[in-house]
Amino acid sequence: MNKFRIGFGYDVHQLKEGYDFWLGGIKLEHEKGAVGHSDADVLIHVICDALLGAANLRDIGYHFSDQDPKFKGIDSKILLKEVMVLLRDSGYEVGNLDITICLQLPKVNPHIPAMKSCLAEVMNVSENDISIKATTTEKLGFVGRQEGVSAYCSALIYSV
Numbered sequence: 001m002n003k004f005r006i007g008f009g010y011d012v013h014q015l016k017e018g019y020d021f022w023l024g025g026i027k028l029e030h031e032k033g034a035v036g037h038s039d040a041d042v043l044i045h046v047i048c049d050a051l052l053g054a055a056n057l058r059d060i061g062y063h064f065s066d067q068d069p070k071f072k073g074i075d076s077k078i079l080l081k082e083v084m085v086l087l088r089d090s091g092y093e094v095g096n097l098d099i100t101i102c103l104q105l106p107k108v109n110p111h112i113p114a115m116k117s118c119l120a121e122v123m124n125v126s127e128n129d130i131s132i133k134a135t136t137t138e139k140l141g142f143v144g145r146q147e148g149v150s151a152y153c154s155a156l157i158y159s160v
């Protein structure tokens, strides 16, 4: 019988002028970008944390330290690929992911199909198993003031 497990991920990155804005594996055109040790792709980071959490494999910072120069500016898609290896080596496969991005600007909705297609390829799962939703925070808080971007992800995995 399959064993099902759930996981959850949460992450925040600061937004600043002069940085690229990677989100969901694609680069958004915007006057600000996300700040971080890696490429600061908050959407990929929450997927990694939700999957690692579901498999009880600690978190993204445990596997890819932000003190390690090896990961400086790294494409988060490489980290996600590595997480998929860890997950599959532990005997699990992805059931589905449900993600919410909190961002005031730019509008995320037009980019969701491209993000889903990119992530499905990186993870080698069906696009139908990746749900991406976006919300503003009605101009409230750090997201509303365009100082940062946050994201949440729930993940279901099952033993194979």
Ligand SMILES: [Zn+2]
Pocket: 011, 012, 013, 036, 040, 041, 042, 045
């Ligand atoms: Zn992050």
